[in-house]
Amino acid sequence: MPKKKESASSASAIREAARQHDFLAPVFAQYPFEVASAQGVWLTNSRGERVLDLYGGHAVASLGYAHPAWTEALARQAESCQFQSNAVAMRVRNRAARRLVRFSRLPFASVFFVNSGAEANENALKVALRMTRREHVAAIEGGFHGRTAAAGAVTWGAREKWYGFPRTPFEVSFIPRGDKAAIAAQVTRKTAAVIVEPVQGLAGAVDLGASFLAALRARCDEVGALLIFDEVQCGMGRTGEPFAANYYNVRPDMLTTAKALGNGYPCAALMMSPLVAASLKPESLGTTFGGGPLACAAMIAVIGALKEQKLLERVRRVGNYIRRTCVAGPVTAHQGAGLLVGLRTRRPAKEIQAELLECCVLTGTSVDPHVLRLLPPFILEEEHVDVLRDALRDLDP
Ligand SMILES: Cc1ncc(COP(=O)(O)O)c(C=O)c1O
Numbered sequence: 001m002p003k004k005k006e007s008a009s010s011a012s013a014i015r016e017a018a019r020q021h022d023f024l025a026p027v028f029a030q031y032p033f034e035v036a037s038a039q040g041v042w043l044t045n046s047r048g049e050r051v052l053d054l055y056g057g058h059a060v061a062s063l064g065y066a067h068p069a070w071t072e073a074l075a076r077q078a079e080s081c082q083f084q085s086n087a088v089a090m091r092v093r094n095r096a097a098r099r100l101v102r103f104s105r106l107p108f109a110s111v112f113f114v115n116s117g118a119e120a121n122e123n124a125l126k127v128a129l130r131m132t133r134r135e136h137v138a139a140i141e142g143g144f145h146g147r148t149a150a151a152g153a154v155t156w157g158a159r160e161k162w163y164g165f166p167r168t169p170f171e172v173s174f175i176p177r178g179d180k181a182a183i184a185a186q187v188t189r190k191t192a193a194v195i196v197e198p199v200q201g202l203a204g205a206v207d208l209g210a211s212f213l214a215a216l217r218a219r220c221d222e223v224g225a226l227l228i229f230d231e232v233q234c235g236m237g238r239t240g241e242p243f244a245a246n247y248y249n250v251r252p253d254m255l256t257t258a259k260a261l262g263n264g265y266p267c268a269a270l271m272m273s274p275l276v277a278a279s280l281k282p283e284s285l286g287t288t289f290g291g292g293p294l295a296c297a298a299m300i301a302v303i304g305a306l307k308e309q310k311l312l313e314r315v316r317r318v319g320n321y322i323r324r325t326c327v328a329g330p331v332t333a334h335q336g337a338g339l340l341v342g343l344r345t346r347r348p349a350k351e352i353q354a355e356l357l358e359c360c361v362l363t364g365t366s367v368d369p370h371v372l373r374l375l376p377p378f379i380l381e382e383e384h385v386d387v388l389r390d391a392l393r394d395l396d397p
Contacts, residue, residue: 020153038065041377041384043362046367051357052387054376055364058235059201062260063305064377068262070301077297086291096296100261100269104242110277111232112270113291114171117232118146120256120268121195123285125150127254127272128193128226129170131279136171136198138186138194138225142367145195145230154195156203156351157367180215187216191225198244201233204371205336210248217250226253226276232268233340236260237378239308240316240338247337260378265298311378315339318380325385329392331372341374342366346397359391 034046041064043051053061063070077092084090097111099139114120125137139145139154152158153168168194175186177200187194194216220227229235229252234244236257241247245255258268266288272280289295306312319338326343327334330352335342345352349365349372356363364373376384 031362033357036383039188039379040064040066042101049360051360051362052384054168054374054380054384054388055362056377057264058260058364059375060262060264061377062236062238062302062311063263064221064316065380067263067301067305067307067379069305070298073297073301074265076295077293081293083292083294086286086289090293090296092293092296093291096291096299098180099300101271102302103306104246104255104271106243106245106255106271107273108255108277108286110275110280112272112285112287113295114268114270114287115266115289116146116268117230117256117258118148119287119290120150120232120258120270121145121151121154121228121230122148123270124228124254124256125154125170125193125195127270127276127279127285128228130284132192132224132226134190134192134225136173136188136190136192138191139172139174140196140200140208141174142206143195143197144199144200144202145197145228146232174319177206177210180212183215183219185220187223187225189222189223193226193228194220195228195230197230197232197234198250198338198339199234199239201340201373201375202218202367204366204368205340205342205373207335209335213248213250217252220253228252229255231255232258233375234337236302237312237315237339238338238375240312240319242312242347244337261302262295262298263302265295267295268301269301287364306378314380315378318382318385321382322374322385322388325389326392328389329395330397331392335371337381339374339376340377342368343372343374345370345372352395355395356388356391359394361388361391361392 035043036046037044043053053340101108142156145151145155149165149169150322153172159186173186175182231243239247255271315338323334330345330347333341333344348369353365364374
């Protein structure tokens with residue numbers, strides 16, 4: 001009898017949890033508002049209020065919302081052919097790869113399209129381990145690379161917090177951020193690859209700097225390891241250059257990107273140097289959805305809009321304007337690059353974020369409890385930044 005009671009109460013607890021989360025897995029903390037629609041850099045919540053979006057859905061909404069060329073490109077592609085796998089040739093896929101490599105202004109020879117940032121990193125690591133026949137990867141303290149087995153293995157702090165796999169698929173060691181003297185001990189002839197976010201996003205927009213990245217490049221060359229730039233968050237124009245590799249003038253062997261690449265249509269890419277590309281043969285890598293025609297149409301539209309609307313220039317200009325004007329109220333300093341901005345706050349950033357949301361300004365936080373993170377659409381204007389500045393000035397310092 002007691003057993004029956006227990007199972008009845010656990011069943012009702014499960015039903016209650018399901019009701020609370022509308023049957024969605026209860027793994028995300030959510031902002032206290034609901035988005036009903038969006039236009040440009042503005043969200044409209046379910047109460048009909050306009051909210052300025054300075055977070056872009058974790059850096060995804062590069063062109064903002066309801067961008068006409070992006071919307072039309074997806075509609076046109078959906079009408080003409082919504083899907084064929086990589087086993088079938090489609091011009092839109094070749095065009096997307098060509099446009100992406102040209103946009104990068106980097107000497108890449110090959111693009112492998114996938115669906116998410118983690119998947120791009122998973123494949124980059126697999127290629128490096130296979131190519132070098134080594135079993136060790138070095139990563140940087142504070143870096144985030146995704147939640148799959150390999151990407152999570154090189155993510156700082158994952159194993160203590162959420163990793164979940166009994167062991168990592170290869171040996172991993174971490175280099176302290178910016179510590180050039182520590183590189184040689186962690187990157188040796190046993191190292192297949194070094195993976196690094198040139199500007200660490202989740203860590204709080206931490207710019208690792210040209211000289212540290214160049215030192216990683218030099219050590220990789222010395223020991224025959226491959227350098228992987230994870231530009232899932234900081235790439236595709238967010239620094240004001242096509243990629244952080246251009247911004248710092250350091251050339252990786254592989255570069256992964258996602259988020260801003262599709263403006264919300266899920267897609268990601270792994271770009272490879274000629275030497276890395278030459279190591280691939282049929283069936284080395286694979287995917288069903290990666291490089292699907294809708295994703296390719298979205299990527300082409302994003303790259304086209306970045307060029308036609310001169311958005312990289314705008315990222316640099318408006319990013320600088322934020323730095324000049326938004327050290328105000330509780331904000332004491334800024335960090336990051338382009339429109340990947342960390343605002344250092346005197347009080348806990350979560351408190352400031354909640355207060356800004358009450359003023360209808362959406363911002364993000366980071367792993368650093370005193371950094372408010374901005375990842376706005378690239379179409380942001382100075383007048384929008386003024387809304388943030390005025391709201392910050394009105395807050396208690
Ligand atoms: C730098 C970086 N790498 C990888 C990822 C993982 O990307 P995804 O969530 O698309 O798997 C993220 C996501 O936030 C990221 O910021």
